[in-house]
Amino acid sequence: MKPETMKSYIWLQTADGSIQQVEQEVAMFCPMICQEVIQKGVGSSKNHAISLPQRVNPAMFSLILDYCRFHQLPGRSNKERKTYDERFIRMDTKRLCELTSAADSLQLKPLVDLTSRALARIIEGKTPEEIREIFHLPDDLTEEEKLEPLKNTMDDPRIRLLNRLYAKKRKELKERERLKNVEVEEHVDERSVDDLLSFINGRDPKVVKMSKGKKKKKKKKDQKIVSSNDIHDKESHDLHSKQQCVEETGSSMRDVPNLPIAEDDISTSKARSEDEDIDDEIDPAMRELLDREVEDFAQRLNSNWVRSLGQERRPVHFSINGNGTTRRHTGQSP
């Protein structure tokens, strides 16, 4: 039997009222206990036991003591500590939370970090519903409050996209204006009337397509909006004259500078196919908004031929042939 006289103990009382004594070096590993002993001089006897914070229930306290007992020994290697830690935190989520809370109230930072990291790993990548389920959290936010974070959420930056589209559109209109004035003399429009007609008719599906709200790759969408500067010579001239035709037939591009316009799709869609499977996760409220705006725009653009082509919403692809004519394919890409 080891002589007990040399060892000192600290008396601690947990939230349920039970009192126990703990080896001094182990208990003092917790800053909060340390503080109580030094500043207030308590803990030296059963009558003067230190009351632990309410968050420390006996089960958690026992775990914490195990942790302290292991780590307070200076002779342990980093590897040993790491291995111990990894095994230590293998417990269910509920206990992890309780342990975090208890360790936090005892100001035992290393343990708080350890458990927090474990909980962070659990949270990462989960949806709000999943998080609520795992942690049994109350669903106490209003619907409105839940939608608000969407403005910042990176998953679906629709609002930002819209703003960006508007800005780009305005910029492009200015650019076209400029180009038109500079280059109109040099160009010869080689395309047939048929091509031009099919182009004009083909604008409907594009207009309608916007409302499907494919958000898959933002750059795809923006790609359509990009100004004609990015295209090599001939094509930009082509575009330009198409532009002129459209402006004559349609009306109001200037009246609705805020909406992305279909012919942009034609200009830059040559290389891109839209047919990949797209998770259409757009919030219904946003989809409605987009739908409404597109309808509005369509109306202003002489809705006769829009309606006449039916409600078909299948994407139509345009690509620019080598000689500058447009080619249209429906349905799946070749």
Added chain:
Amino acid sequence: MNNLPEDCVAIILSLTTPLDVCRSSAVSRIFRSAADSDDVWNHFLPTTDFPAGFAAPAGLPTRKQLFFSLVDNPLLLNDTDLSFSLERKSGNKCYMMAARALSIVWGHDPRYWHWISLPNTRFGEVAELIMVWWLEITGKINITLLSDDTLYAAYLVFKWNPSPYGFRQPVEASLVFLADTDSTDDVQPSMISLMQDPSGDEAQSAELRRDGWYEVELGQFFKRRGDMGEIEMSLKETKRPFEKKGLILYGIEIRPKP
């Protein structure tokens, strides 16, 4: 988790990613409050190892707003042609080197390259290639500027003037980590195409960015904690006997690969 106080939740959230934190604001009241707190967002903002010359833009009351401001509005670092921003989902650091910060062979000679200012670009100048036979563009960045434990890629950002020529064939690109003792003599460059390639034949071809410029990947590297040295990336076409024209060079952007 009902018994977890908000500061504990904040600690836990600060160990996740900006994306997770934003999602957390839709979980419950406590989570939302923790998710908006400065403590959490401070964690995602670069602190001590921040590039020198950063001053927080005025009028931004919360750290969360500061974070997003750095994501959406790249910061021009003082006295250099380098812009800094944060990647949205992870908070990792991104940089872009202006054309002026790169070493362009013959770039100083106005017969071959000229320097113009374009609107909507963040740097004062971009380089426009008039005509050159020897095309060689090199950039270097100190790896310690970047975020630890992240896979990065370097992209050449460019577009075309109305009459480009000579770029239909692939060109050489390379990316090398110049640590103290490495030699770079035996690095094999990869062939990339500055044109868009819908058929997907080329390993790396140009893609259109959301800002209207094109980009093509020059190479990738993984930054580990404690790495030191420079990353050197280059684009070269010096073997074919015809001239190249019409490239407008914005710079080289370095950002995490998703």
